[in-house]
Amino acid sequence: MAxxxxxxxxxxxxxxxxxxxxxxxxxVLWLLWSVSSYFRDRNQPPxxxxxxxxxxxxxxxxxxxxxRSADGIREWFQKKNDRYGPVFKWRLxxxxxxxxxxxxxxxxxFQNEGTSHxxxxxxxxSNLFGPDSLLTLTxxxxxxxxxxxxxxxxxxxxxRYLPEVNRNAVRHFTKLWQGKEQxxxxxxxxxxTFSTICNLVLTLEKGPRMDKFLVDFHVWAKGSxxxxxxxxxxxxxxxxxxxxxxxxxxxxxxxxRRREIAEDHVSEAARIDILNNLLTVPDDEGNLLQxxxxxxxxxxxxxxGFDTSSSVxxxxxxxxxxxxxxxxxxxxxxxxxxxxxxxxxKDDDSLTMENLSAMKYTWKVLKETVRLQPVTAAGWxxxxxxxxxxxxYIPKGWLLVWSxxxxxxxxxxxxxxxxxxxxxxxxxxxxxxxxxSNGSHxxxxxxxxxxxxxxxxxxxxxxxxWSLIDPNVPIIRDPFSKTLDKTLIAVKExxxx
Ligand code: HEM
Numbered sequence: 296m297a298x299x300x301x302x303x304x305x306x307x308x309x310x311x312x313x314x315x316x317x318x319x320x321x322x323v324l325w326l327l328w329s330v331s332s333y334f335r336d337r338n339q340p341p342x343x344x345x346x347x348x349x350x351x352x353x354x355x356x357x358x359x360x361x362x363r364s365a366d367g368i369r370e371w372f373q374k375k376n377d378r379y380g381p382v383f384k385w386r387l388x389x390x391x392x393x394x395x396x397x398x399x400x401x402x403x404x405f406q407n408e409g410t411s412h413x414x415x416x417x418x419x420x421s422n423l424f425g426p427d428s429l430l431t432l433t434x435x436x437x438x439x440x441x442x443x444x445x446x447x448x449x450x451x452x453x454x455r456y457l458p459e460v461n462r463n464a465v466r467h468f469t470k471l472w473q474g475k476e477q478x479x480x481x482x483x484x485x486x487x488t489f490s491t492i493c494n495l496v497l498t499l500e501k502g503p504r505m506d507k508f509l510v511d512f513h514v515w516a517k518g519s520x521x522x523x524x525x526x527x528x529x530x531x532x533x534x535x536x537x538x539x540x541x542x543x544x545x546x547x548x549x550x551x552r553r554r555e556i557a558e559d560h561v562s563e564a565a566r567i568d569i570l571n572n573l574l575t576v577p578d579d580e581g582n583l584l585q586x587x588x589x590x591x592x593x594x595x596x597x598x599x600g601f602d603t604s605s606s607v608x609x610x611x612x613x614x615x616x617x618x619x620x621x622x623x624x625x626x627x628x629x630x631x632x633x634x635x636x637x638x639x640x641k642d643d644d645s646l647t648m649e650n651l652s653a654m655k656y657t658w659k660v661l662k663e664t665v666r667l668q669p670v671t672a673a674g675w676x677x678x679x680x681x682x683x684x685x686x687x688y689i690p691k692g693w694l695l696v697w698s699x700x701x702x703x704x705x706x707x708x709x710x711x712x713x714x715x716x717x718x719x720x721x722x723x724x725x726x727x728x729x730x731x732s733n734g735s736h737x738x739x740x741x742x743x744x745x746x747x748x749x750x751x752x753x754x755x756x757x758x759x760x761w762s763l764i765d766p767n768v769p770i771i772r773d774p775f776s777k778t779l780d781k782t783l784i785a786v787k788e789x790x791x792x
Contacts, residue, residue, distance in 0.1 A: 343393050343687040345375070345383035353386020362520060364771050368672045372700040382685055384693075388417045388523075392675060392694040393687070397701035398726035403684065404676060404697050405726070405734030409434065412695055414736050415677035419523030419531065423515065423538055425591035430599075430736065437735065443578040444592060445739060447569055453742050454648050455567055456495060460747050463491050464754045465644045472759065472786065480761075481609035481781035484751070485509070485601075488608065491747050492600035496593055497548055498565040508544060508597075511537040516602050520774040538594070545590045549574065569596060596740070603670045604744045606775035608751055609782045611664040613770075614714050616763045616784060621660060621716060628656045629756045633792065646750060654749045659719040661748055665730040666702045667714060668776035673698035674732060701727040759786045 348354050361371035372394075375383055381396030395404050404412070413433040416424070421431045429440055446452075467487045472478060489509050493499040499508070518534025525532045552570055555561045565571055573589045584592070615622050632653050636642065675694040682689040689695070703711045707727045708718060722728075731738035738744070764783040770776055 340683055340686050340688045343382050343384045343689070344379040345385050345394075347384060347386040347391060349386075351386075351389040353389075353391075355387050358385075358387055359520065359522075362672065362772055362774070364769075365668050365672075365776055366770075368772070369700065369703045372698060373703070376700070382687060388419075390415075390417065390675075390694050391690075391692075392696050393684075393689050394696045394698065396685075397704070397707070398724050400684070400695075401697045401701075401726040401729065401733070404695050405732075405737075408676060408734040408736070411680050411682055412676040412678045415675055415694060417523075420519050423518050423534060424595060425538070425542075425587075427585075427588040427591040428595045429592060429739065430595055439578065439580075440584070440588070440592070441735070441739070443584075444569075444573075444596075446576070447572050448739055448743060450742065453746055456743065457646065457648060457651075457746060457750075459494055459564060460491055460750050461644065461646050463487070463494055464747075464750045468754050468758055473788075475786060477764065478761075478784055478786050479781045480612045480784050481605070481777050484605040484608040484612070487751055488605040488747065489601050492597055494564070494568070495600070495743070496569045496596050498562065498568045498570070499548070504544065508541065511541050511544075512598060512601060515541065515598065516774060541594055541597075542590050545593050546586075549586065549589065569593065599738075600740050600743065602775050604748055606668070606670065606777060607661060607665050607744075608748055609778075610668045610770075610776050611661055611748075611752065612755070612761065612784065613763065613778055613782050614664055614667075615660065616761055617766060618714060621714075622760075624656050624716075625660060625752070625756055628654060629753055630792065632753070633757070644754070646753065650753075651746060651749050654753065656716065657749055657752050658745065659716040661745075661752075662719050662728075662730070663714055663716040666708070666728060667712075668770070669699040669702060669730055670775055671699065671732065672772075673700075674736075697729065697732075699729060757792045758789055760789060761786045 346354075358371065361367040375385070375394065381394070382400065383394050385392055385394065395401060408414075414431070414437075416431055424431050427440075429437065429444060432440055464487065467483075467490065471483060471486065486509075489512070490501060490505065493505055493508065499505050514537040515534050518531050518537075521530035521534075523531045525535060548570065552561070552565070552574060555565070556571075556574065561571060570589075570593065573584055573592070575583075577583055615625060632650050635653075636650070673696050675696045678689060678691050678693050678695060681691050701707050701723075704727075705711050707723045726733065731741040731744075761784040764785060765780055768778045768780045768783075770778050
């Protein structure tokens with residue numbers, strides 16, 4: 296009885312009144328929210344069709360699995376498109392998203408960037424890039440930083456970088472390909488693009504430091520496509536550790552360069568590299584970037600300029616081998632360039648910007664490669680206001696998604712799964728083909744990527760013919776496209792070209 300009395304007295308104690316008030320307040324708030332959303336729903340257009348799936352996870356698992364191959368991701372988008380139409384909602388890593396259509400949706404997304412929406416990355420990905428990276432910055436901060444870094448990627452800069460990229464390519468083939476009968480081409484393109492970007496960004500020569508960098512970058516890159524579990528043994532945790540190790544090395548290189556600048560000992564090549572520019576050239580407001588910002592952006596340039604171009608080059612080698620008429624046409628183009636050079640008295644390995652401009656067919660081959668094997672399958676922006684698009688309501692905080700799925704649509708590309716560089720004689724409608732994205736976060740290094748890829752193909756075609764060891768090898772994504780055998784090829788040296 297005493298216990299029962301004690302229990303009742305507890306029920307009517309001060310604490311219990313507080314509990315009752317909190318429960319009542321929550322109930323009233325919930326009722327208010329329900330009533331307001333009832334009226335809001337009646338007055339507002341509907342949400343886009345589609346399914347958000349399970350709370351938090353939504354379609355995360357199926358999407359991450361689909362990302363493992365270009366076919367997988369193409370089929371995933373196609374399935375959704377067939378079921379719901381080109382604009383649909385879904386959920387990834389706890390974020391509600393709306394897929395935009397082609398080309399109007401993409402145009403809307405890129406043209407209104409910074410007003411109704413801005414760049415967004417899930418926390419686990421922005422932690423890999425860092426808070427000061429161009430890829431994660433938004434608004435005025437991004438504009439200022441981008442304008443600044445862009446100075447080092449304009450057309451004039453390209454002609455300054457060309458001789459060094461060319462020297463690096465020649466060195467690459469002389470040191471790593473000579474005397475070989477078989478080559479793992481993707482490993483080679485990794486080494487080429489990595490040494491090229493290390494040269495451009497840091498003037499870092501081949502050696503133990505570059506080898507350690509390369510290992511860390513491979514580990515880092517995988518982090519974005521695995522479950523973000525930061526526990527020992529999990530890929531994501533390894534990728535964060537790799538980031539830390541890369542930043543430490545960048546810190547050491549910055550200190551070393553600062554000493555060289557102070558002692559006026561900077562080499563000719565290093566004077567034009569990105570590190571030197573970031574350490575010495577002030578921005579429009581007369582300031583130098585802070586160290587954390589320099590490190591995040593050096594890391595971004597190294598990562599953005601390495602795996603991406605390497606994957607495109609390795610896949611181009613694969614497609615060229617599979618299409619002998621494409622190989623023939625490329626050979627013809629590069630022979631003509633060399634004949635012209637010889638006619639003007641130049642018979643060496645040097646290349647000019649004019650020579651690169653003459654590589655029109657090679658560029659079509661690379662464009663066609665990246666159409667079928669895009670580097671980025673999709674990207675997103677976060678809405679900062681409620682939106683209405685094509686009769687649908689998109690709430691503030693949801694994500695808008697642009698994708699490369701138009702690359703596989705017969706609406707824009709005839710026989711879309713066929714590798715056909717000649718299709719690039721005509722351009723597709725604006726905002727359908729977006730290999731380098733668009734808008735304020737579009738690829739900053741696209742001109743450089745074009746330059747280094749054309750240089751590589753030129754020296755490859757001049758020196759070797761090649762064939763695939765396994766023409767039926769499957770293509771996967773990890774995180775970028777590659778064949779399962781990393782494009783294993785048999786190579787034959789060409790004695791006169
Ligand atoms: C074939 C090679 C490449 C492809 C296909 C490619 C593609 C892309 C794409 C699609 C984006 C935008 C992502 C988005 O909008 O969400 C991007 C951003 C970026 N890329 Fe590239 N990229 C390539 C090579 C390079 C190279 C060589 C560099 C550097 C030298 C580079 C530097 C950057 C940077 C700095 C950004 C971020 C720009 C910003 O957020 O303001 N990329 N790239």
